[in-house]
Amino acid sequence: MQAVIDKIIEAKSVAVFPHVNEDSDALGSCFAFAKVLRKMGKKVTIYVSGRVEARLAFIGTDYVMYHEGIEHDHDLCACLDCGDLDRITERKALFEEIGNSINIDHHLTNTNFADANYVDGNASATSEILLALFRKMDVEIDDDIAKDLYTAICSDTGCFKYSNVTPKTMRAAADLLEYNFDHAEIVRLLFDCESLAATKLKAEVTEGLKSYAGGKISLVTLDESIGEKYGMHKEDIPNLVEIPRRIEGTEIAVCIKHVKDGFRVNLRSNGKADVAKVATGFGGGGHVKAAGATVHLPTLEETEKTVINACMKALEEM
Template identity: 35%
Template sequence: MKELIELINKAHSVAILTHSSLDGDALGSSLGIALALDYIGKKVTVFLGEPIPRSLEFLPGQNLISSDYDKTFDLAISLDNSDLKRLGDRADIYISAEKKINIDHHTTNSMEADSLWIDQNASATGEMVYKLIKAMGIPINKDIAACIYTAIITDTGGFRYSNTTPESHIIAAELIKHGIPFARIAKKVFDIVSHSKMSLLKKTIQNLTLYNEGKV
C-alpha cells in the first residue's frame, strides 16, 4: 500500500473510474475515495458510464461526478473493476493517465497498473477504500462513511452473504459511529426497485398461469 499512497500523494489531478452496470460497491467506493481525496486538496473527478440507479441516488459526493474528460490526468484510479473493457468509452481516461492504480477484490483481474492492489479476502472494495483512507491519515466524515457503508452492505447482501467477515462488521461498526443513517441506507439500497425491474415483474405477473388448484 505504501507505493499506492506515494502515487496518490504525488498526483494533483485524479480520475476515479469503476465498472459499468453500477452497483453500491462500485459507486460507494468511488464517491468515498473521491470525497477523501478532495478533502486533502486533490482535483478529483469521478467518471461514470451511466446514470446513477434510483437506489443509490442518496449518496453524497455527486458534485465530483463529471462527463467532461478531454484532458490527461496525473493519476487514474480504477475501483472494483477487473477488466478494462468494463470501463467502456472511459477506458481512454485510464489508458492516457500518467500513472494508474487498480483496487479490486475480485479473484480474477486483468487490469494493468503502476500499482495493483487486489485483496480477495475483502468482502467489498469499500473495505479496501476504508483501509486506504485510514492509512493516509485522512479523517472519515459522515459523507465518506455513508459511501463506504453502502459499498459494504451491497456486496455482503446486508451481511447475509458468505463473503461477510468479522472485519466487515468491525468496519461497519466504525462507520456507524459517524452518525450515518444506516437503517435508511439499507432500506434505500435493498427496497427501492428500479423501473426496469418493476417492468419485468409486471410482465411476469401478467403472463403468470396457475395450475393444480392455484399452484404455478
C-alpha cells in the first residue's frame, strides 16, 4: 500500500481511469478518489472511454470522454477497479504516455500491471480498499465522498447480499453511514428503479431463457442492437445475468451479449463453481462468483456452445 501512497503524494496532476463499461463501483471509486486528491491540492481528471450508462448519472458526470491525442499535464495515472490493462481499452495510450501508474483493485485475477499496485481480492469493492487507503493516508472524508464510497460498496455487494460481504465490509458501510447522505435513495436508484424501456427489454430477453445441465446452467442471450427496438442506447441495457441467476437450481448463470467486437460473456456462480476460472479461460477475469470475458468466435451459436462446455467443466470440478 505504501508504494501507492507515495506515488499519490508525489503526484501533481492525476489521470483517473475506471474500467470500461463503468459500473457503480468503478465510477463511485473514481469520484471518491478524485475528490480526496483535489482536497490534497492535486489536479485530477477522470477519463472514461465511452458513453456511461444513463442511470449512473446520479453518481456524477464530471468526467472527460477520452480521445486520441488529448492534451494533458498528468504525472500519474490511477486505474481503479480494473483487473487488467485490457479494461482501460484505448486509454492505454495515455497510460503509457504518462509512464507512471498505480492500480487499486479487488479483482482476484488482477495482473498487477501498474508501477505500484494495491490489490486486495478479499475486499467486496474497490471503494472498500479506498476507505482503508484514505484512513492510512489520514485524509479527511466528507459527506459527499462517503456517499460515493457507500454507493460503490452497495453496488458491488448487490446491496450487501453477495458472499463477498465480510465483517470488514459491514464495518466500512457502518462507518460511512455516520456521514450525512440519503442512503435509502442510493439503494433505490441502484436497485429499485428501472426505465420502462429496460423493463420491457428484460421481458423479451427473459422469454429466450435456456437451461442446460438439468437446470444447473441458466442462460440468456441478446444482441446489443435490441436496445434500438426499445429506444435505448446500448450502454443503457442493464446487466441481464441477474435474470438466469435467479432461476431455482441454477449453479452458473450466463449472459451472452453480442457487442461490436465480439460476444460479451457475464458469469455468476450461485454455489461452489469457480466462474473466474471459466472467464480466465477466455482471456477475461473477475471473481470466483462473478466474472466476465469477451469471446471472439464467429457466431453466437458457437460462443454459446463453447461457454456452456466450459461451464459444464466448472460444474464437474466443483
